[in-house]
Amino acid sequence: GPALIALIESEAAQDLRLEAVSALSAQSSPDVPRVMLEQLQQQTPAIRRAMLTALIANPQRVAMLLDEIEAGKLRATELDPLQARRLAAHSDPKLRARATKLLASALPADRSKALADYREALQLKADPEHGREIFKKTCTACHRIGTLGVDVAPSIADSRTKTQEQLLIDILQPSKAIDNNYVSYSVITADGQSLVGIIAAETASSVTLKMPENKVVSLLRSEIDELRSNGISLMPDGLERGISKQDMADLISFIKNWRYIESDVPARAGK
Numbered sequence: 001g002p003a004l005i006a007l008i009e010s011e012a013a014q015d016l017r018l019e020a021v022s023a024l025s026a027q028s029s030p031d032v033p034r035v036m037l038e039q040l041q042q043q044t045p046a047i048r049r050a051m052l053t054a055l056i057a058n059p060q061r062v063a064m065l066l067d068e069i070e071a072g073k074l075r076a077t078e079l080d081p082l083q084a085r086r087l088a089a090h091s092d093p094k095l096r097a098r099a100t101k102l103l104a105s106a107l108p109a110d111r112s113k114a115l116a117d118y119r120e121a122l123q124l125k126a127d128p129e130h131g132r133e134i135f136k137k138t139c140t141a142c143h144r145i146g147t148l149g150v151d152v153a154p155s156i157a158d159s160r161t162k163t164q165e166q167l168l169i170d171i172l173q174p175s176k177a178i179d180n181n182y183v184s185y186s187v188i189t190a191d192g193q194s195l196v197g198i199i200a201a202e203t204a205s206s207v208t209l210k211m212p213e214n215k216v217v218s219l220l221r222s223e224i225d226e227l228r229s230n231g232i233s234l235m236p237d238g239l240e241r242g243i244s245k246q247d248m249a250d251l252i253s254f255i256k257n258w259r260y261i262e263s264d265v266p267a268r269a270g271k
Contacts, residue, residue: 131254
């Protein structure tokens with residue numbers, strides 16, 4: 001424990017800090033959530049996301065996380081849409097009710113309203129270079145374009161045949177047309193851990209779950225208490241909550257034109 005905490009606090013390499021968070025989260029000590037909550041504000045986005053995911057995976061830790069939000073020490077909007085959705089759908093009725101109340105500002109808005117609102121972004125002059133930064137910040141936990149990100153969700157690298165309108169719909173309504181291979185599943189383990197990901201592989205005796213940040217967990221079926229399809233995309237609704245209309249225009253332009261940017265070939269106007 002102390003060695004892992006020291007790595008999280010002072011190790012420069014992000015990959016090692018992520019491994020330390022993963023190893024620490026597997027420990028049952030009551031000090032684990034306390035340490036993570038103390039460290040949360042000082043960490044970079046990827047480490048914060050890993051810590052919050054670790055806290056959400058355990059009912060006792062969820063209660064402590066909600067305590068922090070209720071006390072005003074952590075803003076509800078600091079949880080990403082997937083994390084907020086997981087808490088609002090928690091299997092424990094008391095935690096679910098409490099999370100829904102505390103996270104009202106973080107839960108996604110109506111999809112049709114969001115789409116109508118964000119169509120304005122398609123009329124804005126876009127900067128694909130800034131869109132690259134939005135993609136790095138928002139999408140690389142599950143998507144890969146060029147050298148950025150990881151392959152957890154379906155590939156979006158070849159977007160040349162998609163219109164900007166189609167890309168906007170894909171971003172704001174990710175579950176509208178979903179490949180069955182990428183439907184998210186919730187797993188409750190025999191020791192009470194909660195995991196969400198896509199089924200990457202399965203055998204008669206085991207299931208392999210692939211989660212954001214390219215984290216892969218293999219579980220024996222004997223270790224699984226409950227396995228259920230969520231019927232929706234692993235990509236959460238409400239992505240626009242942290243993205244302005246200008247940012248959305250820039251993001252769509254990057255997804256559409258990244259090949260031209262990397263090869264220094266100018267994209268045609270309006271494409």
